[in-house]
Amino acid sequence: MNDTINSDVEAIGRIDAIPAILDVACRVTGLRFAAVARVTESRWICCAVRDDIALGLVPGGELEIATTICDEIRAGGQAVIIDHVAEDVAWSGHHTPKLYGFQSYISMPIILRDGSFFGTLCALDPEPATLSTPDIISTFKLFAELIALHLESQSRLALSEAALLDAQETAELREQFIAVLGHDLRNPVAAIEAGAAMLAKAPPDEKSARIIAMVEDSCKRMTGLIGDVLDFARGRLGSGLTLVRQIDGGLRAALDQVVVETRAAYPGRQIARRFDLQEQVDCDTQRIAQLLANLLTNALTHGDKDSVVRASAESRGGIFTLSVVNHGQPIPSDKRARLFQPFTRMDEGRPQGLGLGLYIVSAIAKAHGGTVDVTSTAAETVFTLTMPNRG
Structure with a gap:
């Protein structure tokens, strides 16, 4: 879980437009704090932040999820916009504004294309502000969609790079396999061919017995090599080795x-x-x-x-x-x-x-x-x- 969260924080950090998005979010609203947060059922993690009110959050910083409004946004999937907490009947008694000391607040959910909830783009200020206007709401919605698109582009790129790397590794293994197989099968095959040729010319004697033993050894080695090749093909290039399980199999x-x-x-x-x-x-x-x-x-x-x-x-x-x-x-x-x-x-x-x-x-x-x-x-x-x- 921690690795996934860290990857999400890093993914936001790789989006070059994030600082500009946070700057514009503050400028169009007049608010002095804006952040992108990764929000899960149990965690709220800051991914990027512009903090002009010394709230003290930095990328990777974490708040208790129960102390945030983003927890409710994750559950409901809807934006929350508060112009003036003290005059808003729905929010004036809420514990979050009291805890963090803000009077104006806007938070837009970041929803990925598959419908999953990533987190929020939020902004707040200790002073009231007029936020519930069509322009501001549209701007935040556009920014949230832009962040989601960037995240999905990174994910697609990572999948493509992984697929390319896997194809390159498979090709390299295939070339190694062909080279090694050609070398190691050539010697026992040559021994069998030479032994068969000599047996065809010589009457049965001690020398023929030694040649026959050599042929048998070579055949055993070839059988082992072929078995290894089949196991490799099943294990690395196929769906894995097939097992025949028995509890009392001797x-x-x-x-x-x-x-x-x-x-x-x-x-x-x-x-x-x-x-x-x-x-x-x-x-x-x-x-x-x-x-x-x-x-x-x-x-x-x-x-x-x-x-x-x-x-x-x-x-x-x-x-x-x-x-x-x-x-x-x-x-x-x-x-x-x-x-x-x-x-x-x-x-x-x-x-x-x-x-x-x-x-x-x-x-x-x-x-x-x-x-x-x-x-x-x-x-x-x-x-x-x-x-x-x-x-």
Whole structure:
């Protein structure tokens, strides 16, 4: 709420015509105080002011909404015009003139095109003044409409700039995607083509077995790349990852299987696990398993080769957490800020993969209403998923 109010105050400040509007408002009425106020159900905030009576308000200053007449204008949507408070039956006993010491007052609602109430253009003075004339009323109404038009123009401009920036970012990501995908798919495809050619010429023997193993590894890597590409397309360019939630989807077994498969893929490396699932977790089991696999692969790829990688998960108190810890060099702070962005590689010297693993981790967490945090020190690097047990 505060950010929105501050943005509204800043929006009025960006309208170059506001000082002139307040000056003319004072000149045509003879009043010595004029302001543009943002008025909500609970707040009255000064956006711009001309104060020749030392009332003490400045842009950003605030009055208690219940002490103002603008609160009633917001509720009714109609202008309030008082020539002489003391002689006006409707206003002579009102608390606002008594509190702020004015006798003449005019306030025009600022209504945006969609019908929403922004605030008021108001003016007042300790002395009486003739304000209820067609010329003054028309002038204030015109000024209020002009302010509303300026605000709407700023809003349209901001939307256009945001759309342009989003289009530029999408185009940049698309170009990165094409370049990286072309590079990383070319090598495994070439290996498959070469292996197939050699198998066609050689009789079955030990060499052929090695080539077949190489072909199988390349196919697995291509399958992983294609899966990452599809997840990226759904997560960044589509409507988000699709989940198949199950409360009893065998999550513990799925996590155990990930550890078994990862150990097989990284022989000689040590992976310790501790899964304490005291409460059932409503989740897409395969996606959570994919998240763990990506985090383990990341830890084994970038962590210290002689240290144990630790995976843990627990569900209690309505919260499910999953962590992967590795030792090794800490992640630099500049890279840490970009870890979960697509096409980010922690080690540029290792051009394997598309740099989508941690992005997909983040997308899976987001789809489950959770978050992934990372801490990295000289002692250890920890990635932690936190999400509710129930979706």
